[in-house]
Amino acid sequence: MTTTNPPDDHDDRLDRIADRNPSRLGVGRAGSRPRTQTLLEFRSDHGIARDAVQSHVSDALVEEMGLFAIQTLVEDKDAYLARPDKGREIAAETAELLREECQQSPQVQLIVADGLSSTAIEKNIPDLLPILLDGLDQRGLDVGTPIFVTYGRVDVMDAIGEELDAESCLVLIGERPGLATAESLSAYMVYGPERGTPTAKKTVISNIHAGGLPPVEAGAEIVDLIAEMCDKQASGLDLTAADREFAKG
Amino acid sequence: MVFNPPTDAGTLTSVGIDVGTTTTHVVVSELAVESAGASGSEKLAIGDRTVRFRGPVHETPLIDPETVDIDAVAELIASDLKTAGVAPEAIDTGAVIVTGETARTANAEPLAYQLADESGSFVVATAGAALEAILAGQGAGSAAYAADSGTTVANVDIGGGTTNTAIFDADGVVETRCLDVGGRLVGVADGKVTKLADPACTVSEAHGLGLAVGDPVDRETLSALATAMAGLVIDSLLGPPYDPLTRQLSIGSLPDEPQAIDSIVFTGGVGRLIGEYTAAAEDDPFAYNDLGPLLAGALSDAAADTGMTVTRLSEDLRATVIGAGTHTTQLSGRTVFIDLDLLPLRNLPVVSAGSLADIDDSDLTAAFSTVLSQATQRYDVRDVGGVAIAIDDVGDLSYDRLRAVAASFAAALQDGYSASVPIVVVTEQNCAKALGQLLRARCADWPLTVIDELAVSTGSYLDIGEPIAHGETVPAVVKTLVFGS
Structure with missing residues (x-):
């Protein structure tokens, strides 16, 4: 068996390329297989990704962030993965509870949902949420009762927004983890939420994590976008259409 | 960041003007603004640089060996830009560089500023042998x-x-x-x-x-x-x-x-x-x-x-002017905090706070006070139109840390800086929008701009242009001005 391309034999130029990219570049091989080190790292990253999907956001964080906790129609993780439709809907009793316990008709309804990475919520929300709330307050926007949703999909914001008659809705949700990072968060926003709103009408900021868009900076960026959404009464492609130059004919 | 196709960002028309010891030339280039990666959070960068117009080589007009004929140079440049078919309004960015012995003539500085002013809204004036050397190497390839x-x-x-x-x-x-x-x-x-x-x-x-x-x-x-x-x-x-x-x-x-x-x-x-x-x-x-x-x-x-x-x-004779036209402009990060009324800002002296990573929250106000007093001692801030404070490292990019940085900076500002004189903060980390929002909450009326993902050091000068690429980034030029030295 021969080992080729050991890392200490790298050309400087290969190092520079590898350093610019989170992919597993120039890791070498042992015969026709990955090196032991590479295989172990791969398995470890895969384990982290699986944990991100399977674990739950801690009650302590939900409480610390002052979130009102509810659950979708989904009853456990397996059902969550198998039935995306159930992750977008809430039970009639839950809707009733929301109307009783949460502020009605807010300008901005804020939702945190575990999605496919509870790790993303644990890692990013503590820095993102406070600057977001600061900023929305500075802009004079009326923010309703922030909600935490267990087993939530992006479009659960349509159901919650509709039930609470929110002017706009924002969901901070864990992204499907990969092998480069398992802690990436997305922010989806919609103006005039109602069930069945197409994805094209939603605005998104993705790749929020320490190695991407830092959560604290993302919070300030979301403030700007929500302010623009409320100002122009639009979201998604409707919001950016004016900025785009489509070739006609 | 918001998803925009990479092609969305457009191009900048950039002019380079080199007034040298012997010759004066103009080039006009197109700079393509591109997103570096697919994930959307990377900063925009200048990608392809295409030289669209190479002006003829003129003898630099002199009144006497110590004095450049500013009006004659301005005429040559105006006529070249006309030949190139580029109106000053169409020029987004660029640089006038006064090089060689010409940089040491009596009127080099007014020459550079006049030409910069006449050549477009964000054309900047620069000089200095080291800068010339670097631009030539970049322009030549x-x-x-x-x-x-x-x-x-x-x-x-x-x-x-x-x-x-x-x-x-x-x-x-x-x-x-x-x-x-x-x-x-x-x-x-x-x-x-x-x-x-x-x-x-x-x-x-x-x-x-x-x-x-x-x-x-x-x-x-x-x-x-x-x-x-x-x-x-x-x-x-x-x-x-x-x-x-x-x-x-x-x-x-x-x-x-x-x-x-x-x-x-x-x-x-x-x-x-x-x-x-x-x-x-x-x-x-x-x-x-x-x-x-x-x-x-x-x-x-x-x-x-x-x-x-x-x-x-491929480029030899025009290396410096091509470098001046294509390599002086940098782009800030994509999430910035800007006061549109302040831009463009020109020739802001930079004072660096260095890295704050090892300074505790409670000592930040003292650190910023020191930096601001250095700034006010070195420069008449009212006279130069403000200063830029560079922060190499704010420390942890956490909400608590940024709030402490903002509170300390605001306290130091109110204590040791002329009221209502513009202040610019430049960070290397991607945190301008967050820091800007936190600062704005603490000094509501101060003319304030925060930009990020740029490295600047004490003694350099900073120009910041109006936002480009759908307001996602601002062009910036970091300069070392050494006129007449």
Whole structure:
């Protein structure tokens, strides 16, 4: 068996390329297989990704962030993965509870949902949420009762927004983890939420994590976008259409 | 960041104007603004640079050897831009660079500012031998060549008055080495020596050549002078140790450590002659009424003796002006906090707070007070229109840390800075929008702009243009202004 391309034999130029990219570049091989080190790292990253999907956001964080906790129609993780439709809907009793316990008709309804990475919520929300709330307050926007949703999909914001008659809705949700990072968060926003709103009408900021868009900076960026959404009464492609130059004919 | 297709960002029209010792040129380039990656959170960057118009080479008009004819230069440039079909309103960015001996003339500074003002809304004025050297190397393609080949390349830009060397390796500029050696330090007309600038006299004396203005042209003596000058250029590349004469003619200080160089690229007016040095130049070495062809020949021989490879790239004569037009502008990060009423900002002096990573929250106010008092002692902030405070590292990018930074900065500002004078904060980390929002909450009425993902240091100057690419980024130029030094 021969080992080729050991890392200490790298050309400087290969190092520079590898350093610019989170992919597993120039890791070498042992015969026709990955090196032991590479295989172990791969398995470890895969384990982290699986944990991100399977674990739950801690009650302590939900409480610390002052979130009102509810659950979708989904009853456990397996059902969550198998039935995306159930992750977008809430039970009639839950809707009733929301109307009783949460502020009605807010300008901005804020939702945190575990999605496919509870790790993303644990890692990013503590820095993102406070600057977001600061900023929305500075802009004079009326923010309703922030909600935490267990087993939530992006479009659960349509159901919650509709039930609470929110002017706009924002969901901070864990992204499907990969092998480069398992802690990436997305922010989806919609103006005039109602069930069945197409994805094209939603605005998104993705790749929020320490190695991407830092959560604290993302919070300030979301403030700007929500302010623009409320100002122009639009979201998604409707919001950016004016900025785009489509070739006609 | 919001998903926008990478092609969405558009192009910038950039002008480069070089007013040199001997010649003046204009180039117009298109700079493509591109997103570096697919995930959308990477900053925008300038990608392809295409030179759209290369203006003719003009003799730099002078009123006398110490004074550039500003109006005549302005006319030449206006007429070239007209030929190029570019209206000043269509120019997004660019730089006027006053180079070589011209940078030391009495009116270099007003010249540069006037030309910058007349040439478009965000064309900036710059000067300085080190900057010239770097721009020439970038314009010639030496920087890209070093990066692609992974080798160390010395770009030696030799014009009429100065030789500006920038050494590049795969990661960028390593250092600069600049000398008072150039082709127009000696003037020749009608068989007589008509000009012998101070550095040429110094070399002549040191080598006992006894040259003087009015002497009949003696090819052998002038060849000896050219050989001596070429020797100094090579000495500046090989040293230390340096010939005492090299030190005497150096502009700024020379590096204390030798630098291994794989290849040399010669650019500038004399640099181009090295490539074109032929039997014709041999027959009539004074075709340009100066020492240029002889100096080029001597350099070619001297470089060959060093064993370094002499490499030719596509841009030589116009290297500096192309560098000025294509490599001065940087882009900030994509999430910034800007006050549109403040932009464009020009010539803001930079004072750096350095890294704050090791400073506890409770000591931040003291740290910022120190930086602001340095700024107010060095500059009349009201007079210069504000200052830029650079922060290399704010520490942890957490909400609590940024709030502490903002609170401390606001406290220091209210305590030790002139009210209502603009303040700009420049961070290297991606946190401008968050820091801006936190600062705005603490000093509501202050004219404030925060930009990020730029590295600037104390003593440099910063220009910030109006937002481009759908407001996602601002163009910025970091300069080292050394007019008249």
